[in-house]
Amino acid sequence: MLEIKNLHAKSEDKDILRGINLQVNVGEVHAIMGPNGSGKSTLAHVLAGREDYEVTQGEILYNGQNLLEMNIEQRAAAGLFLAYQYPIEIPGVSNKYFLKAAMNAVRKQHGQPLIDTTSFLKLLKENMQLLGMDKSMMERSVNEGFSGGEKKRNEILQMAMLQPKLAVLDETDSGLDIDALRIVADGVNTLRGPDRAIIVVTHYQRLLDYIVPDQVHVLAEGRIVRSGDRTLALELEDKGYGFLETHSAAASAAAV
Amino acid sequence: MSTDNALLEEYSQREYKHGFVTDIEADAIAPGLNEDVVRLISSKKNEPGWLLEWRLKAYRHWLTLKEPTWHNVKYPPIRYQDSIYYSAPKQQIKLNSLDEVDPRLLETYEKLGIPLEEQKALAGVAVDAVFDSVSVATTYKATLEEHGVIFGPFSEAVHKYPELVKQYLGSVVPYSDNFFAALNSAVFSDGSFCFIPKGVRCPLELSTYFRINAQNTGQFERTLIIAEEGSYVSYLEGCTAPKRDENQLHAAVVELVAMKDAQIKYSTVQNWYPGDADGKGGIYNFVTKRGACRGDNSKISWTQVETGSAITWKYPSVILQGDNSVGEFYSVAVTANHQQADTGTKMIHIGKNTKSTIISKGISAGFGQNSYRGQVKILKGATNARNFSQCDSLLIGDRCGAHTFPYIQVRNTTAKVEHEASTSKVGEDQIYYCRQRGLKTEDAVNMIVNGFCKEVYDVLPMEFAVEARKLLSVSLEGSVG
Numbered sequence: 001m002l003e004i005k006n007l008h009a010k011s012e013d014k015d016i017l018r019g020i021n022l023q024v025n026v027g028e029v030h031a032i033m034g035p036n037g038s039g040k041s042t043l044a045h046v047l048a049g050r051e052d053y054e055v056t057q058g059e060i061l062y063n064g065q066n067l068l069e070m071n072i073e074q075r076a077a078a079g080l081f082l083a084y085q086y087p088i089e090i091p092g093v094s095n096k097y098f099l100k101a102a103m104n105a106v107r108k109q110h111g112q113p114l115i116d117t118t119s120f121l122k123l124l125k126e127n128m129q130l131l132g133m134d135k136s137m138m139e140r141s142v143n144e145g146f147s148g149g150e151k152k153r154n155e156i157l158q159m160a161m162l163q164p165k166l167a168v169l170d171e172t173d174s175g176l177d178i179d180a181l182r183i184v185a186d187g188v189n190t191l192r193g194p195d196r197a198i199i200v201v202t203h204y205q206r207l208l209d210y211i212v213p214d215q216v217h218v219l220a221e222g223r224i225v226r227s228g229d230r231t232l233a234l235e236l237e238d239k240g241y242g243f244l245e246t247h248s249a250a251a252s253a254a255a256v
Numbered sequence: 257m258s259t260d261n262a263l264l265e266e267y268s269q270r271e272y273k274h275g276f277v278t279d280i281e282a283d284a285i286a287p288g289l290n291e292d293v294v295r296l297i298s299s300k301k302n303e304p305g306w307l308l309e310w311r312l313k314a315y316r317h318w319l320t321l322k323e324p325t326w327h328n329v330k331y332p333p334i335r336y337q338d339s340i341y342y343s344a345p346k347q348q349i350k351l352n353s354l355d356e357v358d359p360r361l362l363e364t365y366e367k368l369g370i371p372l373e374e375q376k377a378l379a380g381v382a383v384d385a386v387f388d389s390v391s392v393a394t395t396y397k398a399t400l401e402e403h404g405v406i407f408g409p410f411s412e413a414v415h416k417y418p419e420l421v422k423q424y425l426g427s428v429v430p431y432s433d434n435f436f437a438a439l440n441s442a443v444f445s446d447g448s449f450c451f452i453p454k455g456v457r458c459p460l461e462l463s464t465y466f467r468i469n470a471q472n473t474g475q476f477e478r479t480l481i482i483a484e485e486g487s488y489v490s491y492l493e494g495c496t497a498p499k500r501d502e503n504q505l506h507a508a509v510v511e512l513v514a515m516k517d518a519q520i521k522y523s524t525v526q527n528w529y530p531g532d533a534d535g536k537g538g539i540y541n542f543v544t545k546r547g548a549c550r551g552d553n554s555k556i557s558w559t560q561v562e563t564g565s566a567i568t569w570k571y572p573s574v575i576l577q578g579d580n581s582v583g584e585f586y587s588v589a590v591t592a593n594h595q596q597a598d599t600g601t602k603m604i605h606i607g608k609n610t611k612s613t614i615i616s617k618g619i620s621a622g623f624g625q626n627s628y629r630g631q632v633k634i635l636k637g638a639t640n641a642r643n644f645s646q647c648d649s650l651l652i653g654d655r656c657g658a659h660t661f662p663y664i665q666v667r668n669t670t671a672k673v674e675h676e677a678s679t680s681k682v683g684e685d686q687i688y689y690c691r692q693r694g695l696k697t698e699d700a701v702n703m704i705v706n707g708f709c710k711e712v713y714d715v716l717p718m719e720f721a722v723e724a725r726k727l728l729s730v731s732l733e734g735s736v737g
Contacts, residue, residue, distance in 0.1 A: 092707030
């Protein structure tokens with residue numbers, strides 16, 4: 001589904017990604033971990049197409065298509081969804097209106113008929129129940145005045161409504177208490193399935209207790225320095241990111 | 257970053273959709289302004305002597321005035337002697353029904369989305385169509401007459417209801433009020449007159465649609481609305497003009513009078529030609545609008561959506577004389593390309609327990625400059641007066657500007673005056689967020705801008721809210737591509 005080959009990207013004049021290689025197959029859940037500044041969030045935004053980053057080398061294939069040639073909304077329409085670490089506020093635009101506009105925008109790009117209000121509301125109600133969200137949240141402006149937990153839940157709601165093929169969750173666990181974390185994780189787990197892939201970007205192992213990944217990758221200084229199964233995340237929690245530095249230093253020393 | 261800025265800039269350039277010219281023979285007088293021109297206009301309209309006298313007084317007073325310079329707009333000197341002060345489509349004298357209106361005029365309004373044939377007209381809206389200097393048609397007259405509502409051309413009211421016109425003309429905006437009001441009083445050509453009798457709730461929305469067509473012609477209409485005790489009226493005003501390279505002057509006066517327990521809701525969607533992307537051409541819109549809440553418990557609301565004109569200079573105001581009277585001002589003003597707007601309101605609290613609300617939303621794009629200028633005055637006798645003002649500015653791109661000039665004067669210690677102001681930018685991250693959810697940039701900006709204006713749209717009459725939304729998206733269309 002997703003194949004990243006030797007991806008290099010920079011922001012302004014700073015190199016951030018320095019040769020990422022990653023393959024994610026449909027049906028899989030991958031976790032990307034790493035210390036602050038390792039490039040985790042950058043990778044998420046480069047996948048979404050944020051224009052602040054410049055890809056200087058490498059390629060990304062998404063379902064056989066060259067992702068880097070697609071603009072942001074084309075990627076969204078092709079089923080790529082990013083759950084933001086810091087969801088954006090849009091004053092005066094109701095959450096409900098925004099959701100419907102987003103769903104219809106995607107449908108329009110595919111030349112499909114727009115969703116009718118009844119089906120939309122039914123779907124919305126189901127998904128909100130799933131995420132334990134109060135009805136009043138729909139009439140409020142997008143993310144405006146939402147608590148940290150409400151914002152994250154709202155991201156997952158959007159994901160549930162848009163039914164993406166590839167979902168990238170950027171530090172969805174940050175700022176969540178344990179109850180909210182469980183609800184959010186439950187929401188993600190219901191979306192897990194054979195025709196979808198999920199990439200979970202996180203600093204902490206804790207989220208992975210609830211969303212169990214098939215593979216874990218550790219990012220340091222813009223490269224994936226280790227990949228493994230879920231035990232790698234546990235090992236990291238145990239030893240901290242410090243042990244990686246010696247590891248990667250040794251690795252690069254070996255490479256020279 | 258830079259790509260998004262380029263997009264935003266493009267977004268702020270727009271296409272004007274009402275720029276066509278109607279080819280119709282006009283009865284226009286020679287350019288220039290002097291007492292003879294004032295007399296000529298008056299005689300063309302067959303006016304009574306008292307009105308000519310009033311015009312002449314206004315003209316003589318105008319000669320003593322200087323054009324104001326306190327506003328935050330810049331433009332080359334207006335050459336008043338080059339302008340034509342009267343132009344009307346040539347037409348067979350008296351019209352008895354719409355069937356006799358020149359089909360080219362009907363077609364013009366049809367093209368503008370204002371069908372004048374009653375069977376096609378907007379349900380529940382009576383329209384007075386003003387083309388250049390004169391009113392060409394009024395719909396639903398019969399329905400209104402059944403309720404005793406008078407609605408039609410000002411020039412007709414002068415003949416049919418001289419006592420009413422004499423009593424109220426200039427009673428809210430005297431000819432000496434300001435430079436542009438004095439000019440209008442001297443040369444005004446037509447406009448709408450509206451009288452709602454005691455206790456009547458006007459069964460239709462009343463609407464005047466102003467269209468400038470002729471070249472080098474100034475447009476000076478005068479609207480007078482009188483709501484007698486316990487009556488209610490909702491009045492809508494729309495305006496468009498062809499694309500021309502020269503600037504054209506539009507100096508209108510609107511006077512509203514609300515008696516005891518009466519309510520007037522006045523809504524404007526102003527879409528005069530704004531000039532091209534380089535700032536060439538466009539309407540200079542210098543307008544004086546004021547309402548007087550004469551009676552107790554009366555209410556006047558101004559709602560305006562200003563997207564057109566090269567320059568907008570207007571301050572729809574309310575004089576709150578009656579006890580418990582209420583004044584409201586809701587405004588969305590858009591300046592794109594090289595447009596400039598200096599707009600706001602005045603709320604003058606005189607009566608006890610008077611209340612005013614001001615919600616102003618300024619949107620600037622391109623090189624647009626948008627100023628809010630508002631005055632809240634609480635006089636000595638206005639015990640327990642309340643005012644709430646909120647002025648929000650939204651910037652699209654980084655070459656436009658937003659300015660706020662609030663003046664607050666309080667002479668009564670029981671008054672409560674609140675003022676809030678904010679300035680924000682359409683954020684690149686907001687656009688990115690919307691696009692990540694599948695929306696195109698242009699739709700994203702429309703959504704963000706419409707969200708910003710929500711509080712004003714919520715108080716617009718339904719039909720107008722839809723039009724305003726469409727207008728705003730047209731205004732900003734192609735601006736972010």
